[in-house]
Amino acid sequence: MADTVRRWLAVWRRNALAWRKSARTALLAxxxxxxxxxxxxxYGLGSFVGQVQGVSYIGFLTAGILSTSAMNAATxxxxxxxxxxxxxxxxxxxxxxxPLGIADIVAGEVLWLATKSLISGTLILTVAAGxxxxxxxxxxxxxxxxxxxxxxxxxxxxxxxxxxxxxDFFVYYITLLITPMILLSxxxxxxxxxxxxxxxxxxxxxxxxxxxxxxxxVGGRIELGQFWHLLVPVAYAFGATSFAxxxxxxxxxx
Amino acid sequence: MSPSSLPIIQAYGLTKxxxxxxxxxxxxxAIDAGECCGVLGPNGAGKTTTxxxxxxxxxxxAGELRVLGHTVPQDARAMRARIGVVxxxxxxxxxxxxxxxxxxxxxxFGLSAAEVRSRIPELLELASLQDKAGAKIxxxxxxxxxxxxxxxxxxxxxxxxxxxxxxxxxxxxIRQAIWQLLRQLRRDGLTIVxxxxxxxxxxxxxxRIILMDGGHILADASPQALIRDRIESHVVxxxxxxxxxxxxxxxxxxxxxxxxxxxxxxxxxxxxxSLVRSLDEYDDLHYSYRSSNLxxxxxxxxxxxxxxx
Numbered sequence: 237m238a239d240t241v242r243r244w245l246a247v248w249r250r251n252a253l254a255w256r257k258s259a260r261t262a263l264l265a266x267x268x269x270x271x272x273x274x275x276x277x278x279y280g281l282g283s284f285v286g287q288v289q290g291v292s293y294i295g296f297l298t299a300g301i302l303s304t305s306a307m308n309a310a311t312x313x314x315x316x317x318x319x320x321x322x323x324x325x326x327x328x329x330x331x332x333x334x335p336l337g338i339a340d341i342v343a344g345e346v347l348w349l350a351t352k353s354l355i356s357g358t359l360i361l362t363v364a365a366g367x368x369x370x371x372x373x374x375x376x377x378x379x380x381x382x383x384x385x386x387x388x389x390x391x392x393x394x395x396x397x398x399x400x401x402x403x404d405f406f407v408y409y410i411t412l413l414i415t416p417m418i419l420l421s422x423x424x425x426x427x428x429x430x431x432x433x434x435x436x437x438x439x440x441x442x443x444x445x446x447x448x449x450x451x452x453x454v455g456g457r458i459e460l461g462q463f464w465h466l467l468v469p470v471a472y473a474f475g476a477t478s479f480a481x482x483x484x485x486x487x488x489x490x
Numbered sequence: 491m492s493p494s495s496l497p498i499i500q501a502y503g504l505t506k507x508x509x510x511x512x513x514x515x516x517x518x519x520a521i522d523a524g525e526c527c528g529v530l531g532p533n534g535a536g537k538t539t540t541x542x543x544x545x546x547x548x549x550x551x552a553g554e555l556r557v558l559g560h561t562v563p564q565d566a567r568a569m570r571a572r573i574g575v576v577x578x579x580x581x582x583x584x585x586x587x588x589x590x591x592x593x594x595x596x597x598x599f600g601l602s603a604a605e606v607r608s609r610i611p612e613l614l615e616l617a618s619l620q621d622k623a624g625a626k627i628x629x630x631x632x633x634x635x636x637x638x639x640x641x642x643x644x645x646x647x648x649x650x651x652x653x654x655x656x657x658x659x660x661x662x663x664i665r666q667a668i669w670q671l672l673r674q675l676r677r678d679g680l681t682i683v684x685x686x687x688x689x690x691x692x693x694x695x696x697x698r699i700i701l702m703d704g705g706h707i708l709a710d711a712s713p714q715a716l717i718r719d720r721i722e723s724h725v726v727x728x729x730x731x732x733x734x735x736x737x738x739x740x741x742x743x744x745x746x747x748x749x750x751x752x753x754x755x756x757x758x759x760x761x762x763x764s765l766v767r768s769l770d771e772y773d774d775l776h777y778s779y780r781s782s783n784l785x786x787x788x789x790x791x792x793x794x795x796x797x798x799x
């Protein structure tokens with residue numbers, strides 16, 4: 237077991253070192269952009285909207301932005317950078333010539349992608365707390381949730397990458413799944429305002445459930461009932477990781 | 491038999507199919523400790539597929555394979571902890587420096603930090619990259635990258651080194667340097683298996699040649715034995731416009747084997763003196779008279795057809 241984790245960490249540390257070398261631009265995309273959305277929409281739109289579900293609009297939006305940033309951080313690296321490592325740099329080929337297998341690479345990558353989500357979530361939470369948008373210390377419980385969100389969307393992104401023959405392929409996933417999820421999961425407005433068939437469709441996907449867990453935590457409430465929602469991203473994480481391992485084995489060991 | 495006298499590689503009936511296409515067809519061979527074995531063959535001979543099977547990167551369709559006593563592919567991960575692999579195209583990490591490349595790769599083998607600290611200077615010296623420890627990969631020349639790839643494959647002190655076309659695409663001077671490095675490793679007792687389509691490379695480096703074509707092993711012997719047993723001792727190569735005219739009267743005995751490739755004729759035999767003398771009268775013909783080499787064996791056994799792709 238210790239040996240298995242050591243192999244996963246070797247892959248994780250390779251990615252962490254590469255990230256550190258380009259952290260400045262990586263942070264700009266993963267951190268500054270969501271904050272622009274938070275402030276522009278939160279204060280701009282918030283002045284028309286007033287209160288939503290008993291909190292200021294920007295307070296409401298904070299939970300949504302935390303959730304989508306966690307999703308995006310893992311998604312984009314799991315698509316574009318993982319594909320580059322696999323197909324362009326042949327980093328995975330080099331790793332597979334060492335005593336590691338496909339499962340080690342996928343597990344190490346998924347852990348790293350979740351770490352990206354955690355970095356993005358931590359920074360946004362810190363700024364939001366500094367602005368007084370976070371109610372209480374309960375909000376720290378957001379961080380493990382953000383990590384789970386990263387496991388889920390990181391694994392899904394790798395699964396998509398396992399089917400990709402070029403970067404163009406990712407447009408389908410982003411346009412047909414990621415974007416609708418951002419718009420229909422209760423990020424910008426309450427989920428309950430959507431018509432029932434749309435709600436049903438969005439509830440099948442993981443992001444809505446992440447928002448449902450994060451929002452009360454940002455608002456300073458811990459409700460045990462909300463944690464059931466976590467089963468959805470956890471199930472997606474396990475399902476997508478296993479499927480991705482199977483796919484990459486067929487693709488790379490042939 | 492003690493474990494140390496077991497062959498490093500034992501392949502029996504090794505076969506690989508891609509769909510209906512049989513790429514490697516029931517090949518068997520054993521490679522002993524300390525050997526340097528070159529796997530030679532035209533494009534599509536099955537060399538690279540065989541190498542991929544050896545390191546567990548693709549499962550054989552049939553046959554048995556043991557490397558360092560490990561059954562492959564079932565036990566390939568444990569086996570790979572004890573071998574070094576140099577891929578055909580360099581897959582170094584361009585984001586990292588030379589030293590970081592080695593440090594990151596050492597983690598995949600679980601080497602301790604202390605071990606890595608002492609190993610890296612040794613390997614940089616071996617690869618003549620001492621001054622380049624902090625250089626980025628894209629600042630290195632092709633030859634430096636190749637030497638770093640080889641150094642990286644030696645991090646875990648492997649018992650077997652596998653190289654896929656180690657000097658393809660490199661300048662002649664750089665190829666010499668790579669050969670020197672590989673000869674040094676061989677002298678140190680490392681078992682080496684490499685693929686190549688350069689005959690001079692195989693002849694210089696390898697004590698043993700496995701010649702493959704169409705997924706089969708056509709020959710398996712030392713380069714000297716191949717040249718002695720598989721081809722006539724001498725060859726005259728003739729090309730030029732007046733060839734047809736000379737051929738009509740040339741003293742070519744029945745014991746001389748001839749081949750034609752485009753504008754050139756090749757005449758193989760033991761005694762070709764009279765044939766060479768007859769050429770002197772034809773100013774428009776160019777010829778060379780030499781002892782046969784590995785390339786002649788290769789062409790005789792695999793034919794002169796062009797293989798693309």
